[in-house]
Amino acid sequence: MKDSEFIAKIAPYAVEDMQRSRIAASLTIAQAALESAWGSSGLTVKANNLFGIKGSGPAGSVTMQTTEYVRGKAVQVPAAFRAYHNWGQSVADHSALITGGVSWNRGLYSRAIGTDGRTAAREIAAAGYATDPNYAAKLIRIMDDYNLYQYDEMKEDEEMSAEDKQRLLSLENELKEMRTLISGLSVSRDTLKTGVQEQGQSIKNIAERLVDIEGRAEMKVPAWAEPAVNAAVAAGLLDTPDGGSYDFYRLITVLYRAGLLVTE
Incomplete structure (x- = not known):
């Protein structure tokens, strides 16, 4: 070579x-x-x-x-x-x-x-x-x-439109709020899973918002995100694993590691 x-x-x-x-x-x-x-x-x-x-x-x-x-x-x-x-x-x-x-x-x-x-x-x-x-x-x-x-040299910001930058900022703020919420939870895992199942549509809505910025950084499923993506597919929250953005896979991984991706 x-x-x-x-x-x-x-x-x-x-x-x-x-x-x-x-x-x-x-x-x-x-x-x-x-x-x-x-x-x-x-x-x-x-x-x-x-x-x-x-x-x-x-x-x-x-x-x-x-x-x-x-x-x-x-x-x-x-x-x-x-x-x-x-x-x-x-x-x-x-x-x-x-x-x-x-x-x-x-x-x-x-x-x-x-x-x-x-x-x-x-x-x-x-x-x-x-x-x-x-x-x-x-x-x-x-x-x-x-x-x-x-x-x-990270050229991601130069390739993003002002609208996409604002969307990404909103997404990051949502992730911060979600991390704060997860860190403060004191209920049992079983209770948490039940609540997530009842609020499954809310998680789907967050995932759908990522579609707006996927076009700027579409990629195959990274190796570190494969367990989370598989769990999302099994939970019925994701139909098409490939073609997401880095931020999309990062969000899915955050949800997975917090135990929020569960199969009904």
Whole structure:
């Protein structure tokens, strides 16, 4: 795979993920290129694993030889690595690691979030993501050589009309009110589900309002929204899963995680 082909394939996943995680797309692309040898590593070819994350993933796991140090000596040992159905799932898992940190320090990589690609590269290296002392320099070299910073530029507002901006603002206000309401609920889950079923039409109306702005950012169902979309379909609140906007899938996910999407 040519470098340009690799970037063209991963960039949409990195940009979409950046809107949710606030991790610079340039960092995600550069790390994926470096860790996967531009998509040619055996782990990437066999399991769509771009970042060498171990364990079991959405598509199970694959066993590969890896270098470990035993009593100071490098030895080759078999290890299970996460397998994914596509690169998007691998990117999402990588971002979950950056945003969630490790068990002993959840904020380990927090300084790499919400900043530009160069700064993020230096911060993630300083936090110990890799043992290579030149890790940050290698990432920045890739960013510079391929101008990956262009993928960090959010042009969504420039493409939105004033009317759409107002609609989006109204939607965000509604979501804030909904989050406040959900956080203050003290009734049992069963009572909550009963109330939602009785007020199902109100939730449908909120979903229908999103149709007005779907045209500006239609997309396939993101991997992180699939459980929520499936629940919405099962509850009879959604007829056509694909073709929604990022905000649409975000709202559906908020409702799902709050336990509001129930099947009658």
